[in-house]
Structures are given as structure tokens and as C-alpha cells.
Amino acid sequence: MKTLTTAEEDIMQHLWVLKEANVAQIIEQMPEPKPAYNTVSTIIRILENKEFVDYRKEGRGHIYFPKVSKSAYSKATANKLASNYFKGSYKSMVSFFMQQEDLSVKDLEEILNEINKKKS
Structure with a gap:
């Protein structure tokens, strides 16, 4: 994209x-x-x-x-960010934001809840 x-x-x-x-x-x-x-x-x-x-x-x-949905563009942009700056690792990307104090424990809990919903 x-x-x-x-x-x-x-x-x-x-x-x-x-x-x-x-x-x-x-x-x-x-x-x-x-x-x-x-x-x-x-x-x-x-x-x-x-x-x-x-x-x-x-x-x-x-x-x-x-012609391009917001979700498709968001996904492509996130993938590009992970690929270009974090060697394709979302774990490294989240870790980076944690280290920068851009993510709180509450934010992480909400992310985990979303992940668990996806698994169900």
C-alpha cells in the first residue's frame, strides 16, 4: 500500500x-x-x-x-512501522512504547483483554 x-x-x-x-x-x-x-x-x-x-x-x-478502508490503511501502517523499526516484531514495538512510558499498566491490561477476546 x-x-x-x-x-x-x-x-x-x-x-x-x-x-x-x-x-x-x-x-x-x-x-x-x-x-x-x-x-x-x-x-x-x-x-x-x-x-x-x-x-x-x-x-x-x-x-x-x-476506496481504501481506514482499518486496511491502519493495518498496513502498523505492519510497516513494525517492519521498518522493530524487525517485524510487535512484541518489540509494545516493549518500546512501554520503555517510553507511552503505555500504562491499564493500557496493557486492556490490550490483553482484547487479545483474550480474539482467542475466544
Whole structure:
């Protein structure tokens, strides 16, 4: 899966929530200061070229929708992170976040609960 820039990922985050939208609707959901219409439109075209977004014509405009689900992108991104920085080991990745104190014992307990649910 292709990598997204921060700006592209930001647009995708809004589009995943909206499910489908025109450029103006995407901008409406963005925080201040809002980007220019042309900026968002250009990023949408880049996302089309990367095959993350598709559109349908509606009147004189376009309605855009994600071709890649948020969960598929999240999984690919997590796999890439584990592969590039932790030799493919999720154990090493979790250990790293523990050492950085980014994970609490409560967080780990919740992760273990999720793992146990998957096993059941």
C-alpha cells in the first residue's frame, strides 16, 4: 500500500468519517485555519492517483469516497512501522512504547483483554 503524506492522511481521516463528500464538505469538517479549496482539491486528485479515493459525478461537481478502508490503511501502517523499526516484531514495538512510558499498566491490561477476546 502506498504511503500518505500528513496532509493526505488528514483529508482521508475526514473522508473516512464523512463516508462521501465534495471538497467543500471536507473543508467544512476541518479545523481553523481551514485550507484553501484549491489545496484540498489538489490533495484529493493526488489521493485519486494513489487509488485511495474515487468519485462519482453529481451535477457539475464530484462526490468523493474512500476506496481504501481506514482499518486496511491502519493495518498496513502498523505492519510497516513494525517492519521498518522493530524487525517485524510487535512484541518489540509494545516493549518500546512501554520503555517510553507511552503505555500504562491499564493500557496493557486492556490490550490483553482484547487479545483474550480474539482467542475466544
